[in-house]
Amino acid sequence: MKIQERIYLAGSEQFGLSHAMDCNCYVIDGGSELAIVDSGLGLGVDDICANMSRLGLALDRLRHILITHSHNGHWGGADLLRNKTGATVWAHAGAAPLMADITHDPGIRLNLRFGRYPANYMPQPCAVDNTFREGDSISVGEVRVQVIHTRGHTADSCCLLLDSDGRRSLFTGDTVFYGGKLGILNLESCVLADYRADIGKLAGLKVDNLFPGHGVFVLRRGQRHIDRAIHKLGDFVLPESFFEVNELMWDKDYLRIMSD
Ligand SMILES: [Zn+2]
Numbered sequence: 001m002k003i004q005e006r007i008y009l010a011g012s013e014q015f016g017l018s019h020a021m022d023c024n025c026y027v028i029d030g031g032s033e034l035a036i037v038d039s040g041l042g043l044g045v046d047d048i049c050a051n052m053s054r055l056g057l058a059l060d061r062l063r064h065i066l067i068t069h070s071h072n073g074h075w076g077g078a079d080l081l082r083n084k085t086g087a088t089v090w091a092h093a094g095a096a097p098l099m100a101d102i103t104h105d106p107g108i109r110l111n112l113r114f115g116r117y118p119a120n121y122m123p124q125p126c127a128v129d130n131t132f133r134e135g136d137s138i139s140v141g142e143v144r145v146q147v148i149h150t151r152g153h154t155a156d157s158c159c160l161l162l163d164s165d166g167r168r169s170l171f172t173g174d175t176v177f178y179g180g181k182l183g184i185l186n187l188e189s190c191v192l193a194d195y196r197a198d199i200g201k202l203a204g205l206k207v208d209n210l211f212p213g214h215g216v217f218v219l220r221r222g223q224r225h226i227d228r229a230i231h232k233l234g235d236f237v238l239p240e241s242f243f244e245v246n247e248l249m250w251d252k253d254y255l256r257i258m259s260d
Contacts, residue, residue: 030141
C-alpha cells in the first residue's frame, strides 16, 4: 500500500497485507535505496516481497532492514529478507545480542508456552549487521533516518524520524500508538520508569505522520497522539496499553482462524 511519497506499507497483520503475527512493515523509498522498518515474524516475508514488487519497489533496491526493537514479531523475518535481497540488518546496539541469542527471550518463551506460534514456525536467532544508537543518522538513498532511543517497551526500543517532502514522519515501533496508547506489557523487559524517563525525547518534534508497529497510522497531527502519551505518563494512573484492547494477535483462537 502506498501511503505517501516515499512511504509504503508492505506487511501488516491488521491491514491484511501479510501473516497474522506480522507487525506493520513500512518501506521508505530513498530513490536509489529502499529501507524497510521491521520485517515481521518471518512467515509473511514472501507476502512482503510480493507486495513490494507489486508496488514497483524492486527488491534489489532494498539495502536496509531497520529493526525498531528486539521483539521477534518485528525482526523474525529479517534474516530471510536479507537472504532474498542482500540488504543489511540494523538494530539498536542493545537489541543485537538479544536477537543473536534468543534462549532467554521472555516473549518467545511465553508465545511457546501459550501455543501462539503456528506448527510450521520456530523462532531462529538473527545476526545483526550494523548497530545504531541514540542520535545516529542512517542514510537511505536521498533521505536520512534519525534514531531516537526511547526505552520503556523494551530497553532497546527506538523511534525512527524521517523528514521527506516537507513532512515529518515518526516510526514508533511499539513505543507509541494511535490515540497515545503505549506498549506496556507484563514482561520483565518492559519498564515503566524507563518509559517515563525517555518519552520526553518525543516532545516538540512536530510530527505529522505517526507510523506505529501495529494498528492504524496517522497522517495528520501525529504529534498530538505523542503528546497524549507524554501526558498520560506524567500522571499516576497506569496508562492505557495498546495491547490490552487492540491486539488480537495474542489470542490463540484468532491466530488459529487467521493463520494458514
Ligand atoms: Zn514489541
